[in-house]
Structure formats: structure tokens, C-alpha cells
Amino acid sequence: MPQPTPLPAAWPALPTELDGVAVTPADRARYPYLSSSYMRVGTPDLILMARDVDDAAAAVGYAAGLRAAVGQVPFSVRSGGHGISGASTNDGGVVLDLSALNRVEVLGADLVRVQAGAIWGDVAAELSGHGLVITSGNMGDTGVGGLATAGGIGYFVRAHGLTLDLIRRATIVTADGAVHVVDAEHEPDLFWALRGGGTQAGVVVDLDLEARRIGEDDVVVIHQASQQIVDDLPGYVHAWGDLMRGAPREFTSFLMLQRLPDGRHLSVARNVWADTDIAAAQPAVSDFARLAPLVQHDASLMPYSGIVPTPRSPKVGQQHIQMRDALVDVADRALGERVAEALRHDVASLVELRSLGGIVADLPAPATAFGHRHQEVLVSLWAQPRGIAAIDRAWEPVEAVASGVYSAYTSDTRARQAELAWPGETGRRLRAISERVDPALLFDAGLTLRASAE
Ligand SMILES: Cc1cc2nc3c(=O)[nH]c(=O)nc-3n(C[C@H](O)[C@H](O)[C@H](O)COP(=O)(O)OP(=O)(O)OC[C@H]3O[C@@H](n4cnc5c(N)ncnc54)[C@H](O)[C@@H]3O)c2cc1C
Incomplete structure (x- = not known):
């Protein structure tokens, strides 16, 4: 005779169809690998591992009924468990885990x-x-x-x-x-x-x-990986902004910027040209390589799966950094000055710049609930977890020029971030x-x- 799932005393019993998908702290084999996310150690009382849409619906129904019966119990939804804010797990609540729905x-x-x-x-x-x-x-x-x-x-x-x-x-x-x-x-x-x-x-x-x-078969793209030493970060960001503004849409550039002990900066780039046309890619790839002296450079054809690493790490709250992001209208010298200022703070490990524009800007902002289409760049901060006030201070120069926030790339869940993530008419409609x-x-x-x- 199957035993009912052990739950906190005040909680209603699980409907029988969910008993088979429940994982609780008593399950010593599975719970340690299901309770946490990549960014957060969690201690939920119940994890429901949906096998199909009916399980997902029943789990949502159970969580809603639980709230109605006993009040505010945390409820989280998890797919890949890589959420930056850590909201896909909780302490003492219910997690609906969709990882088995992976077709x-x-x-x-x-x-x-x-x-x-x-x-x-x-x-x-x-x-x-x-x-x-x-x-x-x-x-x-x-x-x-x-x-x-x-x-x-x-x-x-x-x-x-x-x-x-x-x-x-x-x-x-x-x-x-x-x-x-x-x-x-x-x-x-x-x-x-x-x-x-x-x-x-x-x-x-x-x-x-x-x-x-x-x-026709295995997806291969042109991948440019480089490291550049940057003497003048504002000038470098300005030149990168000019390059990306004029670049063909096939070209996307992601930079990671770090301050070196001597006050200069290291820019680690991963750029992709979205097909295999080397002649078409050459000007953008070469222009990028000329932005600053190279200490490492490789531009080659790569299988797409090779540039998206998939270590399948168990999610045990291993990542401790705190992230902030800002969607910024123009990548120019003024932005570069603000990034340099942010990187002067000890809590700032690095700042990422991701080029936007291209086809993203073809849609009008109200087309989806991602209400941002005109910004040229996503800027984000990887910060040491040394307290929110120190991170706020480091991020303030960049946040001051944010016209939006990408909701999935920030650890900051305060209301001001929500207003920036879903501004104006987008926010009114979504609400x-x-x-x-x-x-x-x-x-x-x-x-x-x-x-x-x-
Ligand atoms: C190492 C790393 C690299 C990243 N790189 C990128 C990147 O290159 N580009 C980019 O855009 N983002 C990137 N992100 C951010 C990423 O998009 C978000 O963290 C995203 O939430 C991860 O999805 P997940 O399913 O793994 O998250 P989970 O932790 O499972 O969920 C995160 C949140 O998403 C919501 N959610 C999850 N599943 C569902 C669902 N099925 N239906 C509705 N809501 C749901 C919930 O609110 C949940 O709290 C990165 C994050 C990390 C940690």
C-alpha cells in the first residue's frame, strides 16, 4: 500500500495523482539535487516533478489550494534551474519542477x-x-x-x-x-x-x-574569440558601439570587461557571425580585431553546439555572484565612462556588454511583453555578494542611464527593477x-x- 507523501502538518494531503511525482526532504537520494537552483540553496518542503501537462495543472491547483487553506506558502516554478534571481526554489514551500518535461x-x-x-x-x-x-x-x-x-x-x-x-x-x-x-x-x-x-x-x-x-546538416557558424588589452575603456566602448551599429545583422558581439591591477581593462569577446559566409563576415571580424591590441585571437568555423557549453552541472546553489543589468540606448563614450566607474568598485567582478539592435529593433516595443526594442546594448554587472548597498553604489553610474531592464538577467527583485523591466503601456497591459x-x-x-x- 503506497504511503501518503509526508507533508507539514497543516498542509492538505496531496491528490493521489501527485503522490507519484512528489519529492520531500525525506527522499535523501533525490532531494539534495532538486531542492536548490544554480544561484540559490533552497529548502522547499515539497517538490512536484511534473510528467505531463496534467501533472503541471494539478500541481498549480494544489499550490493554489494550499495558499487558500494555510496562507502564504512560497510557490516556485522551475524549468532549467538557472534563474538569476533564485526564485525557482524557496524555503518551506512548494516547487513545481518541469525538468522531466524535456522533449x-x-x-x-x-x-x-x-x-x-x-x-x-x-x-x-x-x-x-x-x-x-x-x-x-x-x-x-x-x-x-x-x-x-x-x-x-x-x-x-x-x-x-x-x-x-x-x-x-x-x-x-x-x-x-x-x-x-x-x-x-x-x-x-x-x-x-x-x-x-x-x-x-x-x-x-x-x-x-x-x-x-x-x-543542411550540422550547424556551423563563424566564431570569433579574443582577448584585448584596453587602455581607454570609454574610447573602446564608443568604437565598439559604432562598429555594432553599422555591422550586418549576422554579427553579434558579447564582451566581458574586467579592470586590471594597473588600471587598464581586459576585454574578453565572443562574437558570432550567424552563418558560414567567411567573405561576408571578414570586414566585421577584422574591424573588431582592430579595436584594441590583441593578446589572444581566434576566428574559425565552429559547430554551434561547441560555443554553447553544456556541463550539466548539478544545481546546488554553487553560483554566489549577484547580477544587475541595464538596457542602454546608446553604446558610446559616456557609457564607457560609466562602465569604467562601476568597475572601480571592489564588488564589481566584471561588466558584460551584449550587442542588441539588428532584427530585434524591427518589432515595435508593444509587440510582446518584452517591451524593449530600441536599446543598442545590454549591460550587466557580475558583483561579489558583499551586500546590496555596495552593489547599488557600484551599479549606480550605469543604472542612471538604463532605459530598461532585462528581467531574467538580474538578481535585484525590487519594485524599481520591475518598473524598468515592464515600463509604461507594457506594464499596464501585463498587470x-x-x-x-x-x-x-x-x-x-x-x-x-x-x-x-x-
Ligand atoms: C550561467 C547563466 C548564463 C545565462 N546566459 C544567458 C544568456 O546568454 N541569454 C539570456 O537571455 N539569459 C541568460 N541567462 C539568464 C536566463 O535566461 C535566466 O536565468 C532564465 O530564467 C533561466 O531559465 P531556467 O529555466 O533555467 O530558469 P529557472 O531557474 O528554472 O526559472 C527561473 C524563473 O523563470 C520562471 N520560469 C521558469 N520556468 C517557467 C515556465 N515553464 N513558465 C513560466 N515561467 C517560468 C520562474 O519565474 C522562475 O523563477 C543566463 C543565466 C545563467 C545562470
Whole structure:
């Protein structure tokens, strides 16, 4: 006779269909690998590992009923477990874990159905043999659910757009446990909100994405990796901004900037040209290499799966850095001065610059709940966890010129960040949809318009 799942005394019993998917602290084999995320050690009382959409709906229903019965119990949704804010786990609450929902299926032509618990490294590997690619990020361990519902700023962002720009249909569970299959024609409000609003619309179970074709079989692209010593950081950022503004869309550039002990800076770059046309790529690749003296440089054809590392690290709260980000209109000398100022602070380990523009800017800002289309650059800070005040001070010069925030790339869940992530009309529409589909505010974890407070 199966035993009921051991739960805190005040909690209602699990419905029988969820008993088989429950993991509690008593499960010594699995709990240590399921309780935490990459960024946070968690101690939830219950983890529900959905096997299908019905389990996901039942788990949402259980969490909503639990709140109604005993009050404020934390509820988290986890796909890949790489969320920067750590909101995909909690202490003493319930985690809906979608990692077992990880199928990647080519539906035909260029349409791909991806379940939310898949990781992007597996998506890349599965699609590569078909000559297909879906832009995601720079790390294969990140999950589909968190990244695709927030944005997706990857190596093809200027050529193919944000990951969420490629979503054509989704299955989503709303806070009442109802399952909706949505697209541009069916429940367009929900379809709009899940593309940028993260969990504020509900739990996405699967997505149909329009992949892009690069060749006939294994996806290969031009990859430029370099390290440059930078004497004049403001001038370097200005020149990089000029280069990227004029560069063909195929070219995307990610920089990591660090201050050296002698006051100069090291720029570590990963640039991708989104196909194999060496002659077309040559001018941008060469112009980039001339921005500052090179201490290391390689430009070569690489399999896409090779530039998105997928170590499959267990998620045990191993990453302690705190992150901040800012979407900034123009990458120029003034921004470079602010980045240099931020890097003077001891807490600042490095600042990343990711080029935007290209096809991202073709859509109007209200097209999705990712309400930012005009900014040239995503700037982010990797900071030592030495207290919020010290990080605030370091970040202040860059934050002062932020016209937006990318919700998935910050550890800061204060209300001001939510206002920057979903500004103006985007925020008003997203809030109204959230109030309609989640009146009791079940999805209150992490950065959200309705739950984030100062
Ligand atoms: C090492 C590293 C590298 C990264 N690189 C990039 C990058 O190159 N480009 C980029 O754009 N981002 C990048 N990110 C940020 C990444 O997009 C977010 O952290 C994203 O949330 C990770 O998705 P996940 O499913 O792994 O997260 P999880 O930790 O599982 O979830 C994070 C949050 O997303 C929401 N969520 C999760 N699953 C769902 C779902 N199924 N439906 C609705 N909401 C859901 C929840 O609010 C949850 O708290 C990186 C993060 C890390 C840690």
C-alpha cells in the first residue's frame, strides 16, 4: 500500500495523482539535487516533478489550494534551474519542477516543439543535425521555460531576434489550474504576456518555435574569440558601439570587461557571425580585431553546439555572484565612462556588454511583453555578494542611464527593477492580464510587477 507523501502538518494531503511525482526532504537520494537552483540553496518542503501537462495543472491547483487553506506558502516554478534571481526554489514551500518535461521535437519544416524543462544545450544538439538553430543564450545548461518566457539574448540575437520572437504557439497553465493552448489568434492576451512576462501569465509547459535554418546538416557558424588589452575603456566602448551599429545583422558581439591591477581593462569577446559566409563576415571580424591590441585571437568555423557549453552541472546553489543589468540606448563614450566607474568598485567582478539592435529593433516595443526594442546594448554587472548597498553604489553610474531592464538577467527583485523591466503601456497591459488570470497572486516569486516591493 503506497504511503501518503509526508507533508507539514497543516498542509492538505496531496491528490493521489501527485503522490507519484512528489519529492520531500525525506527522499535523501533525490532531494539534495532538486531542492536548490544554480544561484540559490533552497529548502522547499515539497517538490512536484511534473510528467505531463496534467501533472503541471494539478500541481498549480494544489499550490493554489494550499495558499487558500494555510496562507502564504512560497510557490516556485522551475524549468532549467538557472534563474538569476533564485526564485525557482524557496524555503518551506512548494516547487513545481518541469525538468522531466524535456522533449525536443521537429514538427516539420522549421517548426520545433520544445518542452519547458529542456535545456538549451540539448535543443542545440537535437536541432543541429537538421541544419536548424534556435537562438537562446551563451550557456547550454539554461532552461527553456525561464529563458524563453523572459527574453533570450543569445549569439544570434541581432540576426534572429530574441528567443521569444520565435514563439508561435504555447501551452500554458494559469493560476486556476486551467490549460490553455494559445497563439496569435487564440487567447492573444495570454500569448502576448507569456512572451516577456515570465511566470506572470502562468506556467508554460511547451512552446512551438520557428527555428532558423543554417545549412543542411550540422550547424556551423563563424566564431570569433579574443582577448584585448584596453587602455581607454570609454574610447573602446564608443568604437565598439559604432562598429555594432553599422555591422550586418549576422554579427553579434558579447564582451566581458574586467579592470586590471594597473588600471587598464581586459576585454574578453565572443562574437558570432550567424552563418558560414567567411567573405561576408571578414570586414566585421577584422574591424573588431582592430579595436584594441590583441593578446589572444581566434576566428574559425565552429559547430554551434561547441560555443554553447553544456556541463550539466548539478544545481546546488554553487553560483554566489549577484547580477544587475541595464538596457542602454546608446553604446558610446559616456557609457564607457560609466562602465569604467562601476568597475572601480571592489564588488564589481566584471561588466558584460551584449550587442542588441539588428532584427530585434524591427518589432515595435508593444509587440510582446518584452517591451524593449530600441536599446543598442545590454549591460550587466557580475558583483561579489558583499551586500546590496555596495552593489547599488557600484551599479549606480550605469543604472542612471538604463532605459530598461532585462528581467531574467538580474538578481535585484525590487519594485524599481520591475518598473524598468515592464515600463509604461507594457506594464499596464501585463498587470491587467495578471490580475485577470491570477487574481490571488499565486505567481509572486522573483521579479514581478505586482509582488516586487522596495
Ligand atoms: C550561467 C547563466 C548564463 C545565462 N546566459 C544567458 C544568456 O546568454 N541569454 C539570456 O537571455 N539569459 C541568460 N541567462 C539568464 C536566463 O535566461 C535566466 O536565468 C532564465 O530564467 C533561466 O531559465 P531556467 O529555466 O533555467 O530558469 P529557472 O531557474 O528554472 O526559472 C527561473 C524563473 O523563470 C520562471 N520560469 C521558469 N520556468 C517557467 C515556465 N515553464 N513558465 C513560466 N515561467 C517560468 C520562474 O519565474 C522562475 O523563477 C543566463 C543565466 C545563467 C545562470
